[in-house]
Amino acid sequence: xxxxxxxxxxxxxxxxxxxxxxxxxxxxxxxxxxxxxxxxxxxxxxxxxxxxxxxxxxxxxxxxxxxxxxxxxxxxxxxxxxxxxxxxxxxxxxxxxxxxxxxxxxxxxxxxxxxxxxxxxxxxxxxxxxxxxxxxxxxxxxxxxxxxxxxxxxxxxxxxxxxxxxxxxxxxxxxxxxxxxxxxxxxxxxxxxxxxxxxxxxxxxxxxxxxxxxxxxxxxxxxxxxxxxxxxxxxxxxxxxxxxxxxxxxxxxxxxxxxxxxxxxxxxxxxxxxxxxxxxxxxxxxxxxxxxxxxxxxxxxxxxxxxxxxxxxxxxxxxxxxxxxxxxxxxxxxxxxxxxxx
Amino acid sequence: xxxxxxxxxxxxxxxxxxxxxxxxxxxxxxxxxxxxxxxxxxxxxxxxxxxxxxxxxxxxxxxxxxxxxxxxxxxxxxxxxxxxxxxxxxxxxxxxxxxxxxxxxxxxxxxxxxxxxxxxxxxxxxxxxxxxxxxxxxxxxxxxxxxxxxxxxxxxxxxxxxxxxxxxxxxxxxxxxxxxxxxxxxxxxxxxxxxxxxxxxxxxxxxxxxxxxxxxxxxxxxxxxxxxxxxxxxxxxxxxxxxxxxxxxxxxxxxxxxxxxxxxxxxxxxxxxxxxxxxxxxxxxxxxxxxxxxxxxxxxxxxxxx
Numbered sequence: 001x002x003x004x005x006x007x008x009x010x011x012x013x014x015x016x017x018x019x020x021x022x023x024x025x026x027x028x029x030x031x032x033x034x035x036x037x038x039x040x041x042x043x044x045x046x047x048x049x050x051x052x053x054x055x056x057x058x059x060x061x062x063x064x065x066x067x068x069x070x071x072x073x074x075x076x077x078x079x080x081x082x083x084x085x086x087x088x089x090x091x092x093x094x095x096x097x098x099x100x101x102x103x104x105x106x107x108x109x110x111x112x113x114x115x116x117x118x119x120x121x122x123x124x125x126x127x128x129x130x131x132x133x134x135x136x137x138x139x140x141x142x143x144x145x146x147x148x149x150x151x152x153x154x155x156x157x158x159x160x161x162x163x164x165x166x167x168x169x170x171x172x173x174x175x176x177x178x179x180x181x182x183x184x185x186x187x188x189x190x191x192x193x194x195x196x197x198x199x200x201x202x203x204x205x206x207x208x209x210x211x212x213x214x215x216x217x218x219x220x221x222x223x224x225x226x227x228x229x230x231x232x233x234x235x236x237x238x239x240x241x242x243x244x245x246x247x248x249x250x251x252x253x254x255x256x257x258x259x260x261x262x263x264x265x266x267x268x269x270x271x272x273x274x275x276x277x278x279x280x281x282x283x284x285x286x287x288x289x290x291x292x293x294x295x296x297x298x299x300x301x302x303x304x305x306x307x308x309x310x311x312x313x314x315x316x317x318x319x320x321x322x323x324x325x326x327x328x329x330x331x332x333x334x335x336x337x338x339x340x341x342x
Numbered sequence: 343x344x345x346x347x348x349x350x351x352x353x354x355x356x357x358x359x360x361x362x363x364x365x366x367x368x369x370x371x372x373x374x375x376x377x378x379x380x381x382x383x384x385x386x387x388x389x390x391x392x393x394x395x396x397x398x399x400x401x402x403x404x405x406x407x408x409x410x411x412x413x414x415x416x417x418x419x420x421x422x423x424x425x426x427x428x429x430x431x432x433x434x435x436x437x438x439x440x441x442x443x444x445x446x447x448x449x450x451x452x453x454x455x456x457x458x459x460x461x462x463x464x465x466x467x468x469x470x471x472x473x474x475x476x477x478x479x480x481x482x483x484x485x486x487x488x489x490x491x492x493x494x495x496x497x498x499x500x501x502x503x504x505x506x507x508x509x510x511x512x513x514x515x516x517x518x519x520x521x522x523x524x525x526x527x528x529x530x531x532x533x534x535x536x537x538x539x540x541x542x543x544x545x546x547x548x549x550x551x552x553x554x555x556x557x558x559x560x561x562x563x564x565x566x567x568x569x570x571x572x573x574x575x576x577x578x579x580x581x582x583x584x585x586x587x588x589x590x591x592x593x594x595x596x597x598x599x600x601x602x603x604x605x606x607x608x609x610x611x612x613x614x615x616x617x618x619x620x621x622x623x624x625x626x627x628x629x630x631x632x633x634x635x636x637x638x639x640x641x642x643x644x645x646x647x648x
Binding site: 150151152154155156157158159160161162163164166167168170171251255258259262263275276308311312315318319322323325326330 | 356359360361363364367368371372374464465467468469470471472473476477573574576577578580581584592595596599609613616617620621624
């Protein structure tokens with residue numbers, strides 16, 4: 001309890017604001033099926049879109065049954081081509097609807113719960129393996145095992161994370177793995193790649209700690225290496241570092257998933273897929289992404305950007321989520337700095 | 343001098359070993375990423391040896407799938423040069439911007455917007471780069487109907503014609519990726535330590551020029567700070583390339599990883615060259631550290647085992 005109070009005190013406004021925003025988004029994400037139960041449905045009544053957030057479920061079901069019975073959509077001729085309407089953001093559709101009639105508002109919030117298990121995997125691997133790398137390269141740096149760990153750590157960190165994840169995504173798609181398994185594979189790969197960064201931080205910390213005398217004193221007293229490493233080094237001196245790295249690793253993983261979606265590799269049913277599709281092909285209109293002055297510099301990037309709300313409104317939620325993680329991480333850095341000073 | 347040479351030789355050996363292990367990791371990933379064909383055609387180690395043969399310009403023993411044709415070679419070299427220019431320019435811009443902002447904040451600590459600038463730059467990292475690019479596009483948006491007919495090629499003319507494009511892309515890469523914000527913090531902390539050091543304080547008291555001392559003392563942290571970000575820069579460059587339609591490494595990777603056009607050798611070559619670049623930059627960083635930082639040199643010498 002004392003730590004929590006101190007955390008809020010020393011972490012400053014950043015920590016509290018970050019925690020508030022994050023909790024708010026997670027609560028909405030977890031209760032989106034209650035708040036917007038028709039988010040997955042189609043009512044074919046409102047221009048072939050998902051029923052709006054205010055729609056009546058019994059009415060929607062009735063319309064659906066009517067369509068099944070008659071084979072026509074209300075307001076459209078029989079055998080006419082179904083046209084999906086892109087609805088602009090409004091009271092009914094806060095984030096509008098996309099070219100296939102789905103509501104990004106529902107999708108963006110329902111995706112939050114899909115990140116929990118991958119993020120836990122990332123945290124577990126990044127911190128666990130990071131501790132192993134850190135201890136091997138910091139505490140046992142003069143042994144052969146330490147040298148091997150250093151080479152392995154350097155080799156993994158030499159591969160740019162996005163490039164590695166793209167390759168693994170391609171591998172996962174060729175291996176015909178299902179979406180959720182691929183997502184876990186990507187989380188594992190990212191965890192391994194991120195562990196080298198955690199390892200380097202722990203290594204630096206151990207190098208600083210070795211200059212202090214308590215490690216030598218503990219050794220002289222006959223304390224085992226395992227106890228020195230686990231209790232004195234990792235628990236007492238590195239736990240804040242690990243939490244901070246864990247939070248930034250979480251933010252980085254979400255960012256990486258967005259970029260994979262932008263490259264259209266992986267296609268996980270998450271934010272990357274939604275934003276990536278909307279940033280490239282999902283919002284084709286008649287406008288060029290870059291205007292005349294900038295097009296002269298870049299060339300047309302995509303053909304259209306007519307329905308810009310489809311990118312920016314869902315992106316704002318994602319940015320808010322990542323921003324809150326940054327705020328919490330930053331607050332923890334401040335707390336850690338003040339604790340060390342005191 | 344002899345000691346320094348020995349240490350550099352040792353670092354080079356460690357780098358070579360790192361290179362060997364990372365290329366092996368790349369091979370394993372690419373091997374599995376490029377489908378069943380590779381596994382059917384050859385066994386793992388024969389293909390590994392063959393990949394290196396193709397990498398150094400030799401012929402493949404496993405048929406045309408593993409060969410690099412002249413077209414592929416040209417597109418790879420074009421893509422690599424485009425990405426290399428972008429990354430180098432972005433690194434330079436990031437370094438200059440971060441240093442300038444860090445110095446400004448350091449010497450104008452009492453100005454109320456200093457902290458605000460630092461925070462804003464740091465939190466730009468929470469916005470995905472492609473959203474930033476789209477936002478820039480929309481901000482300057484003024485549509486005209488003939489835009490779609492313009493050519494897409496970024497590299498169809500000479501480099502001098504494209505300087506403006508590279509500059510803006512590099513600016514997006516350095517600020518949009520949040521790298522400037524992160525380095526401003528690192529540089530500010532390092533510079534603060536240097537400026538508050540006793541010998542700098544006494545030099546200030548005697549009205550001597552500080553810049554010589556500051557420059558010398560800041561070489562090591564600056565180089566380490568910027569070099570450690572190279573892998574991240576390359577990753578972020580892939581997104582910027584796609585965003586601004588530059589046909590660099592990302593374009594080649596997407597092209598040669600597609601089912602209908604996939605090319606094992608091309609993918610291997612691209613990944614290996616990226617790893618070469620990163621490892622080479624790390625080596626430069628280590629050498630700079632040994633040359634300019636006597637403490638680090640002494641520590642390395644005292645270990646003496648590696």
